Amino acid sequence: MRGPVIEKSALANEPLPQYQRLKVHIARQIEAGRLKPGQRIPSEQELVREFSVSRMTVSRALNDLEQDGAITRIQGVGSFVSTGKAESALLEIRDIAKEIADRGQTHSSRPLHIAEERGSSINALLGLDADAACYHTVLLHLADGQPVQVEDRWVNPRFAPKYIAQDFNRTTPHRYLMSLAPLQAAEHVFEADLPTPEVAGWLGIPKNTPCTILRRRTWSLNLVASVATLVTASHRSRYAGIFGSLPPLAKALPRL
Amino acid sequence: MRGPVIEKSALANEPLPQYQRLKVHIARQIEAGRLKPGQRIPSEQELVREFSVSRMTVSRALNDLEQDGAITRIQGVGSFVSTGKAESALLEIRDIAKEIADRGQTHSSRPLHIAEERGSSINALLGLDADAACYHTVLLHLADGQPVQVEDRWVNPRFAPKYIAQDFNRTTPHRYLMSLAPLQAAEHVFEADLPTPEVAGWLGIPKNTPCTILRRRTWSLNLVASVATLVTASHRSRYAGIFGSLPPLAKALPRL
DNA sequence: TGACTAGACTTGTCTAGACAAGTAGTTTTG
DNA sequence: CAAAACTACTTGTCTAGACAAGTCTAGTCA
Incomplete structure (x- = not known):
């Protein structure tokens, strides 16, 4: 794909696989405030069209972002920028x-x-x-x-x-x-x-x-x-973290 | 697929998707000592044949296990049970x-x-x-x-x-x-x-x-x-953890 | 006005194949 | 005997499609 252009920093010219480039692109938009907490990010189908990649490539990028805690994915609803409350140690x-x-x-x-x-x-x-x-x-x-x-x-x-x-x-x-x-x-x-x-x-x-x-x-x-x-x-101080894949029930329970 | 049989525990009859069943199967073998630290696990192709699933399904399971720190995957070499040193908070x-x-x-x-x-x-x-x-x-x-x-x-x-x-x-x-x-x-x-x-x-x-x-x-x-x-x-006490995807260079550096 | 249903959207999971990139062992060549 | 080339394996990444499961909205009907 033509793919998202990663802005310069040291060694940023090193090529990344497409799914990682898409991750970085979305992560940057979140970091820069162009995608705000709670906001829905483009659907998988929209990202497929926008970046001319396969749905598996998009899915891989979004699954990784969810694993990192940057986004939350809900079957049948969409993917959303995680809210201020930490859901992942990386985001912590x-x-x-x-x-x-x-x-x-x-x-x-x-x-x-x-x-x-x-x-x-x-x-x-x-x-x-x-x-x-x-x-x-x-x-x-x-x-x-x-x-x-x-x-x-x-x-x-x-x-x-x-x-x-x-x-x-x-x-x-x-x-x-x-x-x-x-x-x-x-x-x-x-x-x-x-x-x-x-x-x-x-x-x-x-x-x-x-x-x-x-x-x-x-x-x-x-x-x-x-x-x-x-x-x-x-x-x-109080450091919180989440590892592995929490089931949907986890969202309904009080925080530790 | 016929799939790996998950041994009984409470509510174990609840169906899991195939990639998760494969994860559980391999995790159990590691936990039970049938796959030992450092040991190579079956290749993706071997798991495809053994469980009659697609290579993407196997890859998804193994990628998740690597994310969890249970295994280490090396391109061109194979996948290995992680050694005693913790590489992931989950395994920690x-x-x-x-x-x-x-x-x-x-x-x-x-x-x-x-x-x-x-x-x-x-x-x-x-x-x-x-x-x-x-x-x-x-x-x-x-x-x-x-x-x-x-x-x-x-x-x-x-x-x-x-x-x-x-x-x-x-x-x-x-x-x-x-x-x-x-x-x-x-x-x-x-x-x-x-x-x-x-x-x-x-x-x-x-x-x-x-x-x-x-x-x-x-x-x-x-x-x-x-x-x-x-x-x-x-x-x-000393709690260590790793989040996100460490690049291969991380293996070569001294631990934090 | 409320309940129900159908349609259109979303993500979740799976299959099959292809090609790239990496590695290790074997064979060939100088 | 060492180096180079080759082969056969491995994982990494990508594509395209299919079907399942979930959700939401609009329209219809009682």
């Missing part, structure tokens, strides 16, 4: 600014460290050579002026060569990275611990406050986009 | 006895509470009527005699009518439930908190020790199988 990786806004609070962030670092020990996790450069930022996220989370993040310059030039007083790393390409996959590790004295100081919490420690590696366009560690006081 | 829901054994320790458990309860507040989460009966067990899991985790679990009698009759000195709830049917989906919520005095006492930890609190609802055969809360001292 939301912009902290949005999480805070959804609670009726105002997000702000204070950059504590912004640097290009060469030969970082994190390079192996980023898929970079040992002596390569990567970007490292440390941000304090606040809600209504109150510290809620410390974000320690390394970013792959091959994916986001202009990352270091962004103004993180005005945007968040997540929002910027997602503007380049939608998430393809994420790995995370969840632990609980007490904060280091430095982090406890930044968060303004007693040093014996349990915190959630979430380490996350995100992938886009077949590259590691970033590796991040997020430290949040426990009373302010 | 492992038997705690096995986790402890994998650390070279001996698992044991002490039942603290076993009862049938009527009118539990958990019934809504289980998908049961408000005044229905459900099963409730509280177990202390130990490694080499040392307490590591408190498991608070409610089980749906429609899925596991004989649950309450099991000897949890000899098996674990997880192992028993998985023997009835493989996991279809799981929802979880991760939090961090200090333990209650009662739980701190059971775990033998100081009351200011941060703990991971994992709440989980599992689905099998389109039913809620159980709802569980697992409390683990932080130095003993």
